[in-house]
Amino acid sequence: MLRVLFLMLVLLAGLVAGPYLSGKQGYVLIETAGYRYELSITMLVVIFVCLMAVVYGIEWIITRFLRASRNSYTWFSKRKREKAQRQTLQGLMKMDEGDYSKAEKLIGKSAKHSNEPVLNLIKAATAAQKQGDELSANRYLIEATEIAGEDSLIVEIARTRILLAQNKLPAARSAVDSLLVMTSRNKEVLKLAVKIYLKSHAYQALDDILDRIEKSGLYTSQDFSTLQRQVEDGLLDEKMNEEGVDGLLKWWGDQPRQRRNDLYVKIGMIRRLIDSDDHDSAYDLVIETLKKVEKGSELENDLCLQLTRLQASDNKKLLKLLEKRVKNDDGKCCCIYRALGYLYIRKGNFEKASELFKKVLANKECLQSNDTTMAIYAFEKNGELELAQQTRLESVKLAMFAKDQEVDLLLDSTPKLAEDSKILLEQK
Numbered sequence: 146m147l148r149v150l151f152l153m154l155v156l157l158a159g160l161v162a163g164p165y166l167s168g169k170q171g172y173v174l175i176e177t178a179g180y181r182y183e184l185s186i187t188m189l190v191v192i193f194v195c196l197m198a199v200v201y202g203i204e205w206i207i208t209r210f211l212r213a214s215r216n217s218y219t220w221f222s223k224r225k226r227e228k229a230q231r232q233t234l235q236g237l238m239k240m241d242e243g244d245y246s247k248a249e250k251l252i253g254k255s256a257k258h259s260n261e262p263v264l265n266l267i268k269a270a271t272a273a274q275k276q277g278d279e280l281s282a283n284r285y286l287i288e289a290t291e292i293a294g295e296d297s298l299i300v301e302i303a304r305t306r307i308l309l310a311q312n313k314l315p316a317a318r319s320a321v322d323s324l325l326v327m328t329s330r331n332k333e334v335l336k337l338a339v340k341i342y343l344k345s346h347a348y349q350a351l352d353d354i355l356d357r358i359e360k361s362g363l364y365t366s367q368d369f370s371t372l373q374r375q376v377e378d379g380l381l382d383e384k385m386n387e388e389g390v391d392g393l394l395k396w397w398g399d400q401p402r403q404r405r406n407d408l409y410v411k412i413g414m415i416r417r418l419i420d421s422d423d424h425d426s427a428y429d430l431v432i433e434t435l436k437k438v439e440k441g442s443e444l445e446n447d448l449c450l451q452l453t454r455l456q457a458s459d460n461k462k463l464l465k466l467l468e469k470r471v472k473n474d475d476g477k478c479c480c481i482y483r484a485l486g487y488l489y490i491r492k493g494n495f496e497k498a499s500e501l502f503k504k505v506l507a508n509k510e511c512l513q514s515n516d517t518t519m520a521i522y523a524f525e526k527n528g529e530l531e532l533a534q535q536t537r538l539e540s541v542k543l544a545m546f547a548k549d550q551e552v553d554l555l556l557d558s559t560p561k562l563a564e565d566s567k568i569l570l571e572q573k
Contacts, residue, residue, distance in 0.1 A: 236268070245275040253285065263289045267303040274307045282307055298327060305337055314345045325354065332361050339363075339372070348379035374409060381413050390421045408434055408444050415451045428457035435466050440478075449480035453487040460488055479504075479511035486519065495526040506536070 173189050175182040184192070236251030253269035270285035286307070289300045301324055308317035321341050324334045335358050342351035355376065359369055384393045397405070397414060404410055411434045418427035431452065438445050457463070467485050471478050482501045489498035502520035506512070517540045524533035 236272075245272040248272040249276070249278075249281070263293050263300065266292070267300065270303060270307060274310055279311060298324075298331075301327070302333055302337065305341075309337065309341055309344075314341065317341050318345055318347065322350075329354075330357055330361060332363055335361050336363060343375070346379060346383070348376050348383055352376050352380060377404075377407075377410050378413060381410070381417055385417050385421070390418065390423050390426070393417065394426060406437075408438055412444060412447050412451065415448070419451060419454050424455055424457045427451075427455060428460075428463070431455060432462060432466065435463070435470075440470065446480045449484040452484035455488075456491065460492065464488060464492075479508045483513070483516065486523065490519065490523055490526075495523050498523040499527040499529060 173184045175184070236248045239245075239248035239251060249269050249272035252265050252272065266285045266289035270282040270289070273279075273281035273285060286300060286304050289303070290297055293300050301320065305317055305320040305324060308320055318341055321334070321338045324331075325338060328334055335354065338354060339351065339358065342348070355373060358364070358372070363369075364372060380396075381393070384396045388396070393414070411430055415427045415430050415434065418424070418430070431448070434448055438448055452463075452467075455463075464485070467481055467488070471481050471485065482504045486498045486501040486505065489495070489501065499520075502516070502523050505516050506520055517536060521533045521536050521540075524530070524536065
């Protein structure tokens with residue numbers, strides 16, 4: 146519009162000024178090689194305006210053509226995007242339905258024109274992996290990496306998940322190690338690290354990131370405690386299996402004070418030292434642990450279970466600690482009675498052992514499989530033959546009663562099983 150107005154003003158100025166300058170306007174001479182042009186100023190203005198009009202006209206035609214091309218391109222692009230969006234949604238629905246083959250085709254086909262092509266390619270790779278098509282899964286991931294460029298964290302997380310699903314533990318371990326370098330506190334990365342390290346028994350690597358896992362809030366305090374116990378047991382087994390007792394004791398000496406004061410880990414150390422017949426090293430830890438373990442706790446039960454297996458060369462200090470522990474008891478220190486009874490039997494003091502096993506047998510709810518056998522042995526060695534015979538008969542009766550209960554339970558369930566089988570046969 147401005148250009149047309151400009152042309153109109155120039156033409157109007159020429160028409161107004163032309164008559165005024167008709168007698169004294171002079172002329173314009175344009176001379177080239179072999180040609181000579183003489184024009185009046187008015188004619189020059191008219192020619193200039195006409196040339197400008199032609200130029201503007203050509204520009205308008207070209208602009209209209211390009212605008213039409215751009216509109217066409219925009220229309221086709223919009224149509225492709227809408228189609229890609231529909232196919233993506235259909236593909237996600239197929240994935241939820243478990244039709245991974247159809248999902249891969251829909252999502253992979255629409256990846257190029259979707260709003261988030263990287264996410265589409267990752268989903269297509271996941272669908273391909275679900276079908277066991279590792280080649281296609283890797284191809285989709287390579288395409289996603291090329292599109293993502295430097296911002297490839299989401300692609301690497303997807304790649305690590307797929308490697309874990311394919312059970313390629315060495316490759317998954319390497320991938321998650323790299324992710325932890327890229328981003329050490331990302332929750333998804335930490336969650337993957339826990340799964341991969343546990344599955345590959347990389348307990349030392351998992352132990353190194355336990356602090357970050359705790360601070361991330363991935364687990365409740367109870368779940369984190371369970372994970373921590375699992376890691377500690379794994380570390381103890383790893384050191385024991387790879388380096389033996391000497392390596393385990395050296396590792397224990399290098400641990401921070403917090404772990405060395407952890408009663409659960411101490412009891413784990415005691416159990417493994419006894420398994421390796423290093424009873425003297427286990428004895429020193431037993432003395433430390435028994436002084437700190439809470440009376441009546443689950444840890445006390447675990448410790449007492451190891452005491453029944455302990456065969457140290459000198460048990461005097463341990464006997465004193467256990468006797469002091471049961472001195473003012475409420476009659477329910479079953480695990481302490483049992484441990485003391487075993488120690489007295491090994492020492493040859495069958496009188497005290499007999500008294501302790503009587504208390505153990507009195508607590509029916511905490512009896513263990515070997516308690517009756519050890520009690521009978523202590524009674525016989527102490528000369529209480531009648532009591533030993535009575536205990537043996539009661540043990541046989543209990544065993545028969547338990548067996549009868551199992552038989553009754555089986556008989557009760559048999560008619561129902563027969564009825565269910567009959568119904569299935571009729572349905573077929």
